Each structure stands twice: as structure tokens, then as C-alpha cells.
Amino acid sequence: MPRSIYGAAVALVCLSGPALAEMTALESLGKSVFFDPNLSVNGNQSCSSCHDPDQGFSSPHGHFSENGAVVQGSVEGRFGNRKPPSAAYASFSPILHHIDDDGVTIVGGAFLDGRATGKKLGSATADQAQGPFLNPVEMALPHAACVVARVLHPADETAYPVSYAGVWGADAVFEIPASITDQCDDTDAQIEIGDDDLTARIDEAFDRIAISLAGFEKSDEVNAFSSRFDAWVAGTVTLSEQERRGFEIFEAEDKGNCAACHVLTPTGREQRAIFTDWTFDNIGVPRNRDNPQGPDYVDPGLGAFLKTDAVYAAYADDVIGAQQVPTLRNLNKRITPDTAKAFMHNGYFKTIEGVVHFYNTRDVLPRCDGDLTESEALAAKCWPAPEVAATMNKDELGDLKLSEAEEADLVAFLKTLDDE
Structure with a gap:
């Protein structure tokens, strides 16, 4: 990933969340994404729902932790198969690779099984960030277009003190037709974009959202080193x-x-x-x-x-x-x-x-x-x-x-x- 894609001006922002911090515009946008429950099919689950800062960026749901430990997703009754790991310090994981030392040792990646390798976006954390939005047992949105539309045009603009345009430029903002966004409340919708140019723009924006989210997850606020x-x-x-x-x-x-x-x-x-x-x-x-x-x-x-x-x-x-x-x-x-x-x-x-x-x-x-x-x-x-x-x-x-x-x-x- 070219270095320039991570570039962002520094801004002092005051956000709801665990702490006030001086962070870059990229990190601020990522923080807004992290705490936005509207980025789930039923508007009831954000990244922080499973990675609560006050719980060490791990699951705050004691009633689940006491038993199976797997957290219910945005859709009632839908569960995955693993306990949410901590998001704190996870951003230091390298791109998945191997070491030849008395056999092959696999190192890095994200998710507990390493499947977010980091080879797509140059960051294991950024690769991982795209998964929960579209996972039917997690945030359960039916298509990346739904994530993009809700970040580019948030329901609550005050929750985004630094907007997508503020990081990626005004020309990076575009409209997604209502014929697509009207299906975003249905996790089982089979959304077809049908336009190569629009598909490319959605893919680019989805990647940028993930990079922003990874920027927040690598910030001082998530990795305080204050023990x-x-x-x-x-x-x-x-x-x-x-x-x-x-x-x-x-x-x-x-x-x-x-x-x-x-x-x-x-x-x-x-x-x-x-x-x-x-x-x-x-x-x-x-x-x-x-x-x-x-x-x-x-x-x-x-x-x-x-x-x-x-x-x-x-x-x-x-x-x-x-x-x-x-x-x-x-x-x-x-x-x-x-x-x-x-x-x-x-x-x-x-x-x-x-x-x-x-x-x-x-x-x-x-x-x-x-x-x-x-x-x-x-x-x-x-x-x-x-x-x-x-x-x-x-x-x-x-x-x-x-x-x-x-x-x-x-x-x-x-x-x-x-x-x-």
C-alpha cells in the first residue's frame, strides 16, 4: 500500500468514548466508525459492542462471557463460534508470513486463525476491519455498499467530527443509488451493483474506511501502554x-x-x-x-x-x-x-x-x-x-x-x- 494513502492532517478532536486525545484526522474518522452502531443491519452493534475500551477492548457482555463467551450479532439469535479477542495492541501484528526454523512457523495476520493476512491493504488490522461489517453473524450488513453509504453520509453527523471527506477529500464522496441502499436493512439481501465504475468506487471507499479504522486501532487511545x-x-x-x-x-x-x-x-x-x-x-x-x-x-x-x-x-x-x-x-x-x-x-x-x-x-x-x-x-x-x-x-x-x-x-x- 503506498505510504500516501495513510497521510492525514493532524487535528485536535473531542469525541465521545474512553478518553480525549490528540489524534490525526484519519484516526478520528476511524474512531467514529469504531463507535457507530449504525454500521450494522439493525443499527444496534458497533465495533465497540464487542471491543469495549473499559473492558480492555474485549467483550463487555458478562452474560455471554459467563457461558459460551461468543457474542450475539446484530440479528437476534445469530452467533459466531469464537470469543471476541481484544482489539488493543492487535494492530502491531505483522502481515502473515512464515519463518523457516526447524520447520515452518506461521506468524502474524489478524483474527485468531490468521485469515486476515494483511496482504490486501498492507495491514492485517485493516484487512480484519472489513470482516465484521459483512459477516451475517456479526454486524450483518448485506454489502460493502451499505457500509460505504452510511460512512459517507452518516445518520448522525455529529458523531463524525472529522468526516470521510475531511480525510479522503471532497471528490472522494459520491452517492449510492437508493435502489441499493434501500436493501441495506435486510441482511439476506442479494445486492447487485451492476455498474463497474460504481463498484470500483465502492471498493475503494470500503478499503479507505478499513484503513481509517485500522488507524484508530493503532492510536495511543487503543494502545495506551499505561499499565x-x-x-x-x-x-x-x-x-x-x-x-x-x-x-x-x-x-x-x-x-x-x-x-x-x-x-x-x-x-x-x-x-x-x-x-x-x-x-x-x-x-x-x-x-x-x-x-x-x-x-x-x-x-x-x-x-x-x-x-x-x-x-x-x-x-x-x-x-x-x-x-x-x-x-x-x-x-x-x-x-x-x-x-x-x-x-x-x-x-x-x-x-x-x-x-x-x-x-x-x-x-x-x-x-x-x-x-x-x-x-x-x-x-x-x-x-x-x-x-x-x-x-x-x-x-x-x-x-x-x-x-x-x-x-x-x-x-x-x-x-x-x-x-x-
Whole structure:
């Protein structure tokens, strides 16, 4: 993507949302798109509906997180198959590529299965941004023309202090015929544009909207780097003794070894750690029996996507069930202390304590009889069978030999990663 397409004048804008910030016009437009519920078929779901800033840009829907963790889309009764991941810090993921190092390792992309590669728009985040608008189980608009029409001519212009024209120029604004937009309230409409020039303009505008949205998602507002950990690294706060012990466990190769995948190597803005290496792994998470796709649903993850890619199809079977390693930032950030959160791609885990105990004891405790929930498994001192067994990582977790106190220390450290 040419550098010039990202260019935008700097403007000081005051928007509704989590904070006031000085941001570029591009970022401001992207923020307006992010918070606009009109960009869904029923006008009831925005990007922020599943990626709430006060919940660490993850799902704010505690009633869903407590169970299947998958969020209902704009159309009542329609659900996808995965828990919404955090949008914070996701913009640092590189374009999907591979590393040849004792085998092929896939790195980057967006969505937990990497299918938004970044090869279309030069940004994995921008590629990903186009998906939810048109997904029938998410925002469910029937055609990109509907997204474009509603951004170019928003129902509430005050929600767009910087307009599409303000970023991309007045000549970039155009009209889409009512014969098309009148169908945008029907998620099942089969919209045909029938005009090559109009199709090209819609495609260009849809790409620009995604680039704007990605600009906001890469802004300081979404990636604040304002956690107590960051302040500790900067020397402005002191962590407790327990938190410091937890950090030592986190980085020690002979202890938690968490930093093997949730790397401390600086990879982000101002050379700060993102706490992920953007690779993919299957750690043996059990099925979530409350998944709206059914108790027997198995998520094929990266492997299913690679089967559709001629370059990587030969490697697909080795990574069935693998999901992208997430950032650990904002793990415990919540709207209120009582707002439920869920962890892992399928939301099986409801507590950070449970996640840490699983990493520590997955291969030590016996198999549960049946698909127990996290709380049931913890009470029974067992773990259910993995969702996908064949490709499970057996080398870096499962028997960490941490004591109960060391598990608590590690949890204490992980909770220092929430942005203030």
C-alpha cells in the first residue's frame, strides 16, 4: 500500500468514548466508525459492542462471557463460534508470513486463525476491519455498499467530527443509488451493483474506511501502554514483592517460561513489549460445552484457513486447532470488578487463576470424565480432554512444577498489565 494513502492532517478532536486525545484526522474518522452502531443491519452493534475500551477492548457482555463467551450479532439469535479477542495492541501484528526454523512457523495476520493476512491493504488490522461489517453473524450488513453509504453520509453527523471527506477529500464522496441502499436493512439481501465504475468506487471507499479504522486501532487511545508494568519499567512506580516474584517466574525458562511466546522483546511503539510473538499454538484448551455451535464443536483454527491457501496448504494439518498467541495486556481490565471475562479462543476459562493452573498442571492432573466447566474441573482436580489433541503443544506447558504460591505470584504479575 503506498505510504500516501495513510497521510492525514493532524487535528485536535473531542469525541465521545474512553478518553480525549490528540489524534490525526484519519484516526478520528476511524474512531467514529469504531463507535457507530449504525454500521450494522439493525443499527444496534458497533465495533465497540464487542471491543469495549473499559473492558480492555474485549467483550463487555458478562452474560455471554459467563457461558459460551461468543457474542450475539446484530440479528437476534445469530452467533459466531469464537470469543471476541481484544482489539488493543492487535494492530502491531505483522502481515502473515512464515519463518523457516526447524520447520515452518506461521506468524502474524489478524483474527485468531490468521485469515486476515494483511496482504490486501498492507495491514492485517485493516484487512480484519472489513470482516465484521459483512459477516451475517456479526454486524450483518448485506454489502460493502451499505457500509460505504452510511460512512459517507452518516445518520448522525455529529458523531463524525472529522468526516470521510475531511480525510479522503471532497471528490472522494459520491452517492449510492437508493435502489441499493434501500436493501441495506435486510441482511439476506442479494445486492447487485451492476455498474463497474460504481463498484470500483465502492471498493475503494470500503478499503479507505478499513484503513481509517485500522488507524484508530493503532492510536495511543487503543494502545495506551499505561499499565503499572510500563510505569515500573519506566521507574516511576514500584511493584509489590509478590508481583516481582511473579515477573521472575514469567520470564524464567525453568519456571513459567511464559515469555517464550508472550515475549518481552520490545516489538511495539516506542519499543515496548506487546507480550506476544504473533505465532499460533494449540495448548490443549478443553471444549466449551456452552458454545452456541454446540457442545461438540471443535474450532480448527489456523489449520482450516491454511487449507484455503495454496502456499501453505501443505502445512495445514500440523496446525489444526492452533490459535494466534494473544497479548497479555489488559487481561483483567473490566468495566466493573464484577463484570465477567472469559479467556482463550472459546472462552472456556473464566479466571486468570484457572488459566495459570491449567498451564501448570494440564499434564499432571487426571482427565475429567466428560466436558466439565472450568469451575467443575478445578473442584474435581482434573482437566477435560483437549478440544484438539493431535497438534497439542506438549513441550512448553503442562507440568511447570509451580507451587500454589508461585501460581498466585504469577497471577499477581499478570494483573499489572492492565492499562490505567
